[in-house]
Amino acid sequence: MTGRRFLGVDLGATNTKMIVLSVPGDGDPAIQSVDSVRTGGEDGHDAALDRLIRVFVAKLDADGPFDGFGMGTPGLFDVDGVVEIFTNLPGQWRGVRLRDRLEAGLGMPVTLINDARAFTLAEGRMGAGRGARVLAAMTLGTGIGGGLMIDGKVFMGSTGIAGEISHQTVLLDGPMCGCGNRGCAEALARSDVMAEMADRSSVEEVFAGLAEGDPACVASVETAAKYLGIAIANVVTFLGPDRIVIGGGIAAAGDAMLDPIRDAVWRHVTLVPERSIDIVRASLGPEAGAIGAALAASEAPALPRR
Template sequence: LLFPNLPGPWKDFQILSPVASATNLPTALINDARAFTLAEAIMGAAKGKNTVACYVIGTGVGGGVVIDGKIHLGSTGSAGEIAHQILKPDGLTCGCGSKGCAETLTNSAAIAKIAGTKTSEEAYIKAVAGNPQALAAFKEVGYWISIALTNVMVMLAPDAIIIGGGVAQSGDILLNEIRAQMALQSKIYPESAINIIPATLGFHAGAIGAALLELQKLVQN
């Protein structure tokens, strides 16, 4: 296991085998953002799409990539960690140990800090009411997300990029900023290829994705 945002001796901690032994049930291990991505790609906002990326914003920020209905993990098992690409090398230290990860610039705490509020939810309420500082917070965070997702577009050209998590409930205030900035970031793909959409499965998406992963394993075997 690797839990950048959860204190404790988790590195290389073995959990899959003990859980499988204790429950005597088929067991799969997947993090919440990847499970979220798999669910939204197969049953949710991007159903029917071949290549899907997801950016899940909350206390931390997660990501995932699904290609042809399967989670893409690459040779290291860490592919798809969109929020851990370096956007600001001299920036804050991320929970993963790197400096300037997208997560440090786009999580809920970043929004609240820029907006001058206690929570991102409060920032959203103020932004809807037209508060300039709150609107500026979503504009800045949207800018950083747009850079992260432009990199994803250049590398993968996904059919859809899903925005999920608690902060994503801010809707078009954030999504429209991301879309507008992405249209300016790169000219190697047409603006019409930018398909930024909100997640649709809600807070159960992670559980749905975990079940789908195990179902895929059972079918494959």
């Protein structure tokens, strides 16, 4: 078996994960190694990017040859790989020619993919979304990402932003969202918003309080689930997915978070039989974004090895 090998990285707010993925011509992709390095956005985007490129080059040299490089990004970029918005990542990233900088530094072509779309691709191919024909996926955390996979391909739409499930308006004139709209599901159900609602310092504390029956924590989870449920119900009604995969830090609470979301979804869906669509927890863990970035690179046109 002569598999192709890809380096996938997930540019995170605090840490950047690196995965070496082998992709055989037949059979399942396999993770060969996992690493994590500090992102360092607080040093400024230029310093962070230069340092990360040195780390990536060292990895390519030490573990090569590689057939491609993919990066999952915490936000949106244009068709030329220029950053439009990176939420939650310290530094002034807007306008940075990310793909050009990476390709010049690494000496090889680079595939960029939004981190939530990378998560969707990974879960759809190798995780909890495997086998679904129409898959909707969400990551719940400090931000709320989303993605769609239809007939085995992540659907990007004409603008590359298709799948932003959590930026649907679910509360008219609701709180301002990082995207500039009011009342998005993200603005009502982010982890910091959940913590604030319950007057706790973190969402983990909210779930601890929920387990003890603390009324403020119960209300926080119910409220977040209510708005997420509206967003997911709209997706169910409009797109007819056969599975919804939910991951990210908040989903680590398991059914304590998923059951209220399931209840909320089925309060708003009437056109398909109740509970007929699986809403399940993601299975690949925090490496899903890097795995998806490597998979995205593996789907780019074949290129010379480096």
